[in-house]
Amino acid sequence: MTTEMTEAELDARHAEKMRKKKKARDKIVATKTIEKGLLIVHTGKGKGKSTAAFGMVFRALGHGLPVAIIQFVKGKWQTGERVALEKFGDQVSINTMGEGFTWETQDRQRDLAAARSAWERAKEIIVSRDYKLVLLDELNIVLRYGYLSADEIVAFLRDEKPDDVHVIVTGRNAPDSLIEAADLVTEMEMVKHPFRSGVKAQLGIEF
Amino acid sequence: MTTEMTEAELDARHAEKMRKKKKARDKIVATKTIEKGLLIVHTGKGKGKSTAAFGMVFRALGHGLPVAIIQFVKGKWQTGERVALEKFGDQVSINTMGEGFTWETQDRQRDLAAARSAWERAKEIIVSRDYKLVLLDELNIVLRYGYLSADEIVAFLRDEKPDDVHVIVTGRNAPDSLIEAADLVTEMEMVKHPFRSGVKAQLGIEF
Numbered sequence: 001m002t003t004e005m006t007e008a009e010l011d012a013r014h015a016e017k018m019r020k021k022k023k024a025r026d027k028i029v030a031t032k033t034i035e036k037g038l039l040i041v042h043t044g045k046g047k048g049k050s051t052a053a054f055g056m057v058f059r060a061l062g063h064g065l066p067v068a069i070i071q072f073v074k075g076k077w078q079t080g081e082r083v084a085l086e087k088f089g090d091q092v093s094i095n096t097m098g099e100g101f102t103w104e105t106q107d108r109q110r111d112l113a114a115a116r117s118a119w120e121r122a123k124e125i126i127v128s129r130d131y132k133l134v135l136l137d138e139l140n141i142v143l144r145y146g147y148l149s150a151d152e153i154v155a156f157l158r159d160e161k162p163d164d165v166h167v168i169v170t171g172r173n174a175p176d177s178l179i180e181a182a183d184l185v186t187e188m189e190m191v192k193h194p195f196r197s198g199v200k201a202q203l204g205i206e207f
Numbered sequence: 208m209t210t211e212m213t214e215a216e217l218d219a220r221h222a223e224k225m226r227k228k229k230k231a232r233d234k235i236v237a238t239k240t241i242e243k244g245l246l247i248v249h250t251g252k253g254k255g256k257s258t259a260a261f262g263m264v265f266r267a268l269g270h271g272l273p274v275a276i277i278q279f280v281k282g283k284w285q286t287g288e289r290v291a292l293e294k295f296g297d298q299v300s301i302n303t304m305g306e307g308f309t310w311e312t313q314d315r316q317r318d319l320a321a322a323r324s325a326w327e328r329a330k331e332i333i334v335s336r337d338y339k340l341v342l343l344d345e346l347n348i349v350l351r352y353g354y355l356s357a358d359e360i361v362a363f364l365r366d367e368k369p370d371d372v373h374v375i376v377t378g379r380n381a382p383d384s385l386i387e388a389a390d391l392v393t394e395m396e397m398v399k400h401p402f403r404s405g406v407k408a409q410l411g412i413e414f
Contacts, residue, residue, distance in 0.1 A: 042255065047259075048262075051262035064290035081269055109218055185399040186253040187396040190334035191386065192390065
């Protein structure tokens with residue numbers, strides 16, 4: 001007697017296992033009935049925080065939904081996303097604050113004013129309900145530098161965001177109060193990074 | 208005497224700090240000189256693995272680079288991405304394996320054949336060098352089910368992938384050998400998920 005299963009037995013066992021998985025999954029999905037504009041946070045030291053948010057932006061655009069982006073830290077390396085977003089014309093509103101990375105401007109007063117102005121614009125966009133998805137890209141960085149008050153931002157997102165608007169906040173070091181208020185939080189952890197082995201940032205990958 | 212700094216002092220301190228940061232950063236960037244097609248892995252139990260990969264796809268497309276996608280697990284919920292990708296016409300090649308999620312097919316032989324066929328297509332695409340970025344979406348799931356040999360896949364990606372082609376592999380439970388071979392690995396950790404509080408999957412967010 002052998003304990004090896006025949007291919008037919010493996011197939012039958014697989015079909016049974018998959019049937020059970022599908023049943024369990026369908027049952028779970030059926031209990032999820034609340035439609036709600038989510039507050040989503042991508043944080044952590046790893047890569048992919050803004051990139052995953054841009055992926056969600058493109059998915060929403062693909063569904064024909066209007067999307068707004070507020071970039072709290074303007075990068076020099078946003079060409080790829082910008083060109084891709086332009087394919088969607090008026091369906092997407094792009095709002096960029098100030099000039100350059102904060103560590104390239106060295107002008108705190110200008111950064112403070114730019115952060116405040118970007119946040120005022122973000123609030124207008126969110127309460128307007130003209131956009132189904134609003135990306136507050138790198139807002140956490142601005143909070144980390146103390147350019148805006150985390151208390152003020154979290155209170156607004158918790159109490160004044162319309163129920164049918166999704167908001168995504170990205171950036172490392174998300175404040176605890178924001179994580180507490182959020183519906184969905186993903187932490188991107190870096191396991192391995194090519195910069196460590198001397199590989200330079202590359203077109204289409206890093207920027 | 209007070210220890211409070213004036214705004215002018217805060218600004219001066221900030222400018223100095225930022226000057227130092229910029230100098231340190233420029234120095235690091237200058238040491239990174241190797242151009243290399245990367246093997247990138249997005250794994251972990253959190254959300255955003257495929258979504259961040261799609262974000263990279265759109266960024267590369269925005270830069271005018273040709274991109275290929277091989278979907279190892281066909282989801283029903285890919286409409287958003289597909290419509291957005293179609294904006295780029297022939298610049299992107301989309302290849303989908305088989306039918307439906309594995310837990311909806313219950314047919315192991317069909318899944319085995321589909322996985323093998325998708326992998327053969329992936330190899331052709333990668334060695335052709337016609338595409339600068341190749342996304343092997345949910346390949347880890349197929350490896351997890353044992354539909355393909357992780358040893359075979361890792362050996363190919365390590366030894367036969369052309370140096371100027373970037374490959375992204377997504378899916379939870381990436382095998383250790385793949386993580387070992389990769390240049391860049393990000394683990395997406397779920398901190399909070401709205402499914403837990405009865406919120407259903409929503410258009411433009413979950414699919």
